[in-house]
């Protein structure tokens with residue numbers, strides 16, 4: 363049997379999955395752009411479900427439908443509907459600092475000192491954090507210094523590029539099919555951020571991809587957490603491993619993973635109880651949970667515990683509506699748990715999703731500083747070069 367291939371301590375501190383805001387903006391931006399390109403200037407794209415109006419039919423527009431047009435397949439329709447959901451769901455996020463910046467430039471053909479100040483104010487009051495805001499501002503002012511024409515498109519392109527750079531983190535691609543299976547994911551975060559809900563969504567994602575999924579109800583603390591996960595399991599059509607209420611979460615997760623491996627599941631998704639990042643004993647419990655993941659996988663494979671470090675992935679869930687507090691959570695969780703992915707939830711209800719920029723910037727900075735500190739104290743160990751990839755949306 364093959365031992366699991368774990369990333370080095372350095373790469374495991376890197377972020378694989380940065381959900382939502384920019385990824386989703388890329389998706390939705392791509393959709394809007396593709397549609398705009400296909401239309402004459404000034405026309406807005408019709409809704410996918412919209413029937414042609416009487417006037418359009420009378421003017422002959424309806425007759426154009428007689429030209430044979432390939433009807434959309436059910437998959438294409440589902441994809442288009444999903445993209446429309448992104449656009450609608452992220453309306454608030456798009457209406458944040460991005461919209462404010464766009465408003466600043468409309469009707470302002472020339473750059474003035476006042477305009478520069480206003481750009482600075484928008485960037486610093488956006489929820490992206492002071493350091494990330496300064497990075498964006500440096501790029502923008504650099505451009506504005508070179509030109510005295512206030513070209514909103516150019517400024518926007520500079521901001522997009524700088525934001526993408528922050529979000530492009532070095533990371534190996536996600537591998538949902540380790541050899542041997544199953545792929546094990548641990549979900550962590552403070553109370554009520556959306557861990558269970560996200561697990562349910564991920565279970566649906568894996569199920570749709572044809573994988574056999576086992577949910578593990580590792581939140582034995584909150585009454586009804588297990589029932590909530592059971593509802594997701596029923597909805598998705600996957601199996602669930604439940605422990606007794608109040609049982610040791612490490613033991614429930616150990617048994618769930620062991621069962622997943624023994625019974626041939628492809629994917630095992632483990633929930634954990636919400637915990638405050640400031641409570642040491644709860645953070646210590648997470649380390650115990652991580653060790654029990656390793657123990658279960660090692661036992662299932664008949665290898666030594668030292669050969670398995672923990673779950674394949676650990677995702678930290680952050681609630682986007684809390685703004686800068688998410689940054690503090692990410693930093694403190696990182697000190698205890700080497701999480702490999704970030705999930706930003708509730709973007710449908712906030713304009714504060716920009717915090718993901720601050721989080722990525724801060725974590726990349728910390729990874730780089732701890733890596734250079736490691737390099738300066740140990741020179742014998744070489745670190746594999748991780749690949750870079752931009753964040754993606756789920």
Ligand SMILES: Nc1nc2c(ncn2[C@@H]2O[C@H](COP(=O)(O)OP(=O)(O)OP(=O)(O)O)[C@@H](O)[C@H]2O)c(=O)[nH]1
Pocket residue numbers: 551552553554555556557558559560581584587634635636637707708709710711
């Ligand atoms: N609007 C919105 N609500 C969400 C989202 N994700 C989760 N929620 C809601 O947030 C609340 C908490 O979600 P849970 O999934 O129970 O959060 P949790 O982190 O598992 O909670 P604890 O187990 O108590 O720590 C529920 O009411 C969810 O429906 C989201 O993306 N958007």
